[in-house]
Amino acid sequence: MKNIIAAVSIGVALLLPVGAASAFPENEFVCAVETMSEQTAVVMVQAHDEAGAVEVAGGGVATRLDGVKEQVKTVLQCIDFPQGRFQDPKLQAFVDAMPR
Structure with missing residues (x-):
């Protein structure tokens, strides 16, 4: 009986990280x-795709270029991070300077 309980416990312990990892894109x-x-302003998000990123960002709080945090009104553009680049050099410089 102890062996069965131990085997089930190990199986559950091995499956938990798989389920937890799939919860976050x-x-x-x-x-x-x-x-x-x-x-x-900018907001960093995790999502499965760009459409999901737009949805998540639209309900969040963003950091303005002056460092103040504020509620998002409209999402303008989402790009892959860190590979993507904004065309606006001031905005891109702000993103590049953000702590990771």
């Missing part, structure tokens, strides 16, 4: 957004 995106005060 591996893809990272950085999204350019407009805040409620109509300032440009």
Whole structure:
């Protein structure tokens, strides 16, 4: 009986990390957004794809270029992180300087 309990416990322990790993998407995106005060800001998100990133970013809090955190009003663009680049050099420089 002890052997059966031990075998089941080991099996469950081995399966838990698999389930936990699938709960969080591996893809990272950085999204350019407009805040409620109509300032440009960025938000980092994890999502399965770009459409998912837009959805997640739209309900979040972003960091404006002046460092203030503010609620997102509109998502402008999401790009793969860290491979993607924003065309706006000021916005890209802000993303490059963000702590990882």
